[in-house]
Amino acid sequence: MDKPLLQVQHLTMEFGGLVAIGDLSFEARRGEITALIGPNGAGKTTVFNCITGFYKPTKGMIHFTNHDGSEFLLERMPDFQITAKAKVARTFQNIRLFPGLTVLENMLVAQHNKLMKASGFLVLGLFGIGGYRQASAESVELAQYWLEKADLMDRADDPAGDLPYGAQRRLEIVRAMCAGPELLCLDEPAAGLNPKESLALNELLMDIRSNTGTSILLIEHDMSVVMQISDHIVVLEYGRKISDGDPAFVRADPRVIAAYLGVDDEEVETVLTDVGDAKVIEQLDTAR
Incomplete structure (x- = not known):
């Protein structure tokens, strides 16, 4: 049996005397959408920050296995290597686009490592020789592919800051996909979306899960999104796991109902x- 893509084992994160995450263990399986949910202050974003290297956990292990069998202990890696080597990408609660750049330029920025390498770190690129020209064309093609998926191709030359809010959310997600992640971590992607925008988001995430090699781990408060698209849900309260299972199990779990009803x-x-x-x-x- 294949190893889970992500194994979080006995994760603890303390800030001084505050235990934000306490002895948390869960798995995210390859080819699935795993949702991390819970009331405000449950510790969901802290878990994301540990997985993606923004925080170094006090205790515990975060084991990641790529499709080629390469294994990584994420808690021991600097954040940039988690993205570059382990292939874990993320978005944030607050949109972090480059609003003055065009939509297409934002997509190319996500591929700068590949382009810099192909340019010989600028020297070959200045003369358009080596593999830079081909790499540049491939980067534009990849950007256009994902813009089509996000229904944003007609806005490719517009400043990203001019897009409607829901379109900016989709742009952030497909920009992250340009890095070719094996795990895409989404921090409240449906926050602030209207029902039509939430539907477009659901369709994009289902497309990513079904048609790429990328698995998804998301934090979300919108239960209509979570229950419709998730294969697996982990519920936190006060930094500890209170439920773990498929949507039907979690929906009927008395502990989850109690947590959300207070x-x-x-x-x-x-x-x-x-x-x-x-x-x-x-x-x-x-x-x-």
Whole structure:
């Protein structure tokens, strides 16, 4: 059986006396969309920051296995090597495009390592010799491919800052795809989107999962997005895992319901009775 793409084992992240993440373990499997969810302050972004090298965890191991069998311990690597060698890319809660550059230029910036190498670090590129011309053409072709996927090709020459908010979100995602990641980490990609924009986002993420070698790990508060597209959901509360399974399991888990409704576990059935969720009440009765 293939190893999981990502194995987070006993991850702990402390800031002084504050335990932001406590003994967290979970897996993200290859070819799947794994969602990391939980109430505000649950520690989701801290987990992302540990995986992508922005934080070095206090304890624990983050094991990553590429499709060719190469293995990495991400907690021991600097952040730039996590992107370049392990092929882990991410987006952020706040959009981080270059607003004054065109949409196409933003896509080419994501491929600068490949272009710099092909240019002999500028020397060959100045004269258009070596492999630079071919690499440049391939970079434009790749950028155009992903802009078509994101329905942004008609805006390729417009400044990225002029795009509607939802289009900027999609541009961030396809820009990250230009780096050829094996794992794409998305921090609240649906934040601030209207229903039409959320649908376009869902379609793009499903396309990435189904038609590329890239797996997705996402943080998201929009449960309509999470439940529709996720294969696997991990739920955090106060930095600790309270549920782990497929969407149907997580949706009916009393601990998850309690966390999102802000009540104690023993109060869950009372709350469900009040809101009339008969299906989950029946499942709770059956589980006893």
